[in-house]
Amino acid sequence: xKILGIDPGCTGALAILDDSGDATGHLPMPTVKVGTKSxxxxxxxxxWMREQGDIQHAYLEQVGAMPGQGVSSMFTFGHAAGVVEGxxxxxxxxxxxxxxxxxxxxxxxxGQDKDAARSRAIQLWxxxxxxxxxxxxxxxxxxxxxxxxxxxx
Numbered sequence: 001x002k003i004l005g006i007d008p009g010c011t012g013a014l015a016i017l018d019d020s021g022d023a024t025g026h027l028p029m030p031t032v033k034v035g036t037k038s039x040x041x042x043x044x045x046x047x048w049m050r051e052q053g054d055i056q057h058a059y060l061e062q063v064g065a066m067p068g069q070g071v072s073s074m075f076t077f078g079h080a081a082g083v084v085e086g087x088x089x090x091x092x093x094x095x096x097x098x099x100x101x102x103x104x105x106x107x108x109x110x111g112q113d114k115d116a117a118r119s120r121a122i123q124l125w126x127x128x129x130x131x132x133x134x135x136x137x138x139x140x141x142x143x144x145x146x147x148x149x150x151x152x153x
Contacts, residue, residue, distance in 0.1 A: 003055075007061055023125050059149060061146055107120055120141070
């Protein structure tokens with residue numbers, strides 16, 4: 001059984017866990033430039049998901065506006081999440097939207113700083129060197145913990 005966790009957005013990531021909770025794949029969100037803006041490379045995301053084989057279920061972080069976030073960045077973030085959700089639908093992958101509060105609560109991260117997710121992921125998957133990286137590692141950590149929320153492993 002493969003569970004996909006997705007931290008949407010141009011700086012997000014995707015991660016796969018098997019039924020024993022082992023991480024079997026991850027992908028920092030691929031992007032392309034459209035003018036001066038970055039956009040999710042939907043073709044690359046779809047190709048990677050197909051390569052992973054039979055994904056039983058995906059858990060996609062439910063996005064919303066954040067206080068202090070500019071209109072342009074909100075649009076870009078929402079657009080990225082919409083592209084990924086459309087790919088899931090197009091590939092016929094069942095999915096569930098999960099709030100950041102729900103997956104963070106299950107991971108024991110409520111009230112913790114942003115880097116706490118990366119620290120927790122390093123505890124659970126100590127052999128994953130991508131987690132050592134501050135930016136990409138954070139996104140992969142979030143995606144792994146979102147998948148763990150869904151897989152409950």
